[in-house]
Amino acid sequence: MSNLPSQPTRLNQESGFFSLRDILTILFKHQWEIIAIFVFCTMLSYIVPMKMTPIYRAESSLMVKIGREHMYNAEVGDHSPKMAFDLQAVVEPEIKILTSRDLIKKVVETIGVKSLYPEIFEMDKLTISPLEVALTYFPGNLSVDRPGKSNVIVVGFEHQNPQVAAQVVNLLGDFLKEKHLAIFSNPQTSFLEEQVQTLRKNLEQSETALQEFKREHGISSILDQRNLLFDQRQTIDSRSKANEDQVQGLSSKINSLKRQLHDIPQYIPISTETESEHPTINATRNELLALRRKEQQLLGKYQESSRMVTDVREEIALIQTLINKQEAQAKEQIKTVRNPVYQDIQLELLSSESELTSLKTKQGVFLGQIVEIDSHISRLNQLEKQFDGLQREVNKDKENLKIYVEKLEMANISTEMDKKQLANVSVIQSASPPISPIKPKKSLILYFGIAFGLLSGVAWAFVSEFFKGGYTRPEQLSLEQGIPVLASINYKK
Incomplete structure (x- = not known):
C-alpha cells in the first residue's frame, strides 16, 4: 500500500500493534539488511583475530618446603628451641624473590632485551636505556600466584614467542634457587674451623694440666682410688677386729692358765704313811684337774663373765678348799715329785704368751695400716677439689669441641648442598613452549561476532522501521485513523 500523508505511527504497544506478525513482517521486510550486517560482523570477527599478534603463556609450578634454611641453630651451645613454622611466612619470601628487580634483571640480561622486546629498539628518542624499558614491561607480562594456602607457587609469563615464554x-x-641460596646461606665454615682449632688447643692444654697433676700426686682417678682405699681399710679393719678377738681370747686363756698354776701344786706326793687312811685325796685332786681342763675348754669358747665359766670356777674353789682341809689333816711325812700336769700347763702358758705377743705385734701392724690408709684418704679428699676443677675443665673443652665439630660438619654439608644448588625450592613442573596462544581467543571472538551481527541486524531492522514513516499493515491505519480500509494494493518498486 502506498504511503499516505498522515502522522507516522510506530510499533505502539498501547495500540496493540506489537504482535508476532508485526515482528515477522519487519524481519522479512529488512531481511537483506539483517543478512548484510550479520555477514559483515562475522567476517570482521574472523579477520581481526587473524591480524592480531598471538600471545602465548608458559607456566611452571614450584614447591616451597621447610628446609634447613628455616631451622634455628644456636651460635653458642647446642640448645636449639623448637619453633612453629608459618607456611605463609615461608612461601611469601620466595614470591618476593621471584618478583624482585634483581632477579628480573638477570633474566632479561640472560635472554636479551632484543629477544624479549624487539619493539623497544624501534622506538624513537628513548630517554632511558632499553634494559630499563624492558624492566618496566616485564612485570606486566609476569604472574606469580599461590593457589589457596598451599606451598606451591605458579609462575607464568606471557610473550609472543612460546619458546621465549x-x-x-x-x-x-x-x-630463584641461586638467589635463595645466596640470601639464606650462612658462610661460617672458616669461622668454625678457627673455633675448632682454638678449642682443640684448649683441650690439649687442659688435658696436659690434668695429666701433670695426676703424675705429681700419683693418682689416676680420685673416686676409684678412694673406693680402693675404703675397700682395703674395710678388709684390714675386719682382720684387726678378728685379731683383737684372738688377743682377748688368749689373754683370758693365759689368765686361766696362771690361775691353774697357782692352784695346782708343783710337786705331788708319791707315798705317805697315812695314804691308806686318806684314799679320797688323790681322787679329789683328779676331780680338780678335770674341772681345770673343763674351765680351759670353756674359756676358749666363752668370755670369763659367762655363767658356765663362773659355775666351774665355783666348783674348783670348793674342791680346792676340800683338798686343803684334807692335806691339813695329813700329819705324816709325804714324799713328792714334780707334777706332770703342772708342767703341761706351764708349757701351754708359755706357748700362749708367745702367740699373744705375735698377735699384738700383728694388731699394731693393722692399726698402722689403717692410720696410713686414713692419711691417704684425707690427702685424696684435699686434692679432690683441685682434681675436679681440672677434670671439669677437660670435660667442658671436650663438650665445646664436640659441639663446634658438629657445627662444622653441618656447615660443610650445607656448603656442599649450596654448591649443588640443593635448596628447599623444587620444580614440580618445568615450563614447556605452549602450543596454543591465550590471546586472541579466535573462537570466542567469532562466536561474539556472530551473536553481535545477528543482534545488530535485528536492531537495525527495528530502528529503521521506527524512524520510517507509513504503515506496514492496513490494520494499523484502520485502528489508528478510525476509518475502514476499503482496499489495499501491494507496493512494488
Missing part, C-alpha cells in the same frame, strides 16, 4: 619461566625457577 618457556625460557623466561624456567630461568626464573633456576635463578
Whole structure:
C-alpha cells in the first residue's frame, strides 16, 4: 500500500500493534539488511583475530618446603628451641624473590632485551636505556600466584614467542634457587674451623694440666682410688677386729692358765704313811684337774663373765678348799715329785704368751695400716677439689669441641648442598613452549561476532522501521485513523 500523508505511527504497544506478525513482517521486510550486517560482523570477527599478534603463556609450578634454611641453630651451645613454622611466612619470601628487580634483571640480561622486546629498539628518542624499558614491561607480562594456602607457587609469563615464554619461566625457577641460596646461606665454615682449632688447643692444654697433676700426686682417678682405699681399710679393719678377738681370747686363756698354776701344786706326793687312811685325796685332786681342763675348754669358747665359766670356777674353789682341809689333816711325812700336769700347763702358758705377743705385734701392724690408709684418704679428699676443677675443665673443652665439630660438619654439608644448588625450592613442573596462544581467543571472538551481527541486524531492522514513516499493515491505519480500509494494493518498486 502506498504511503499516505498522515502522522507516522510506530510499533505502539498501547495500540496493540506489537504482535508476532508485526515482528515477522519487519524481519522479512529488512531481511537483506539483517543478512548484510550479520555477514559483515562475522567476517570482521574472523579477520581481526587473524591480524592480531598471538600471545602465548608458559607456566611452571614450584614447591616451597621447610628446609634447613628455616631451622634455628644456636651460635653458642647446642640448645636449639623448637619453633612453629608459618607456611605463609615461608612461601611469601620466595614470591618476593621471584618478583624482585634483581632477579628480573638477570633474566632479561640472560635472554636479551632484543629477544624479549624487539619493539623497544624501534622506538624513537628513548630517554632511558632499553634494559630499563624492558624492566618496566616485564612485570606486566609476569604472574606469580599461590593457589589457596598451599606451598606451591605458579609462575607464568606471557610473550609472543612460546619458546621465549618457556625460557623466561624456567630461568626464573633456576635463578630463584641461586638467589635463595645466596640470601639464606650462612658462610661460617672458616669461622668454625678457627673455633675448632682454638678449642682443640684448649683441650690439649687442659688435658696436659690434668695429666701433670695426676703424675705429681700419683693418682689416676680420685673416686676409684678412694673406693680402693675404703675397700682395703674395710678388709684390714675386719682382720684387726678378728685379731683383737684372738688377743682377748688368749689373754683370758693365759689368765686361766696362771690361775691353774697357782692352784695346782708343783710337786705331788708319791707315798705317805697315812695314804691308806686318806684314799679320797688323790681322787679329789683328779676331780680338780678335770674341772681345770673343763674351765680351759670353756674359756676358749666363752668370755670369763659367762655363767658356765663362773659355775666351774665355783666348783674348783670348793674342791680346792676340800683338798686343803684334807692335806691339813695329813700329819705324816709325804714324799713328792714334780707334777706332770703342772708342767703341761706351764708349757701351754708359755706357748700362749708367745702367740699373744705375735698377735699384738700383728694388731699394731693393722692399726698402722689403717692410720696410713686414713692419711691417704684425707690427702685424696684435699686434692679432690683441685682434681675436679681440672677434670671439669677437660670435660667442658671436650663438650665445646664436640659441639663446634658438629657445627662444622653441618656447615660443610650445607656448603656442599649450596654448591649443588640443593635448596628447599623444587620444580614440580618445568615450563614447556605452549602450543596454543591465550590471546586472541579466535573462537570466542567469532562466536561474539556472530551473536553481535545477528543482534545488530535485528536492531537495525527495528530502528529503521521506527524512524520510517507509513504503515506496514492496513490494520494499523484502520485502528489508528478510525476509518475502514476499503482496499489495499501491494507496493512494488
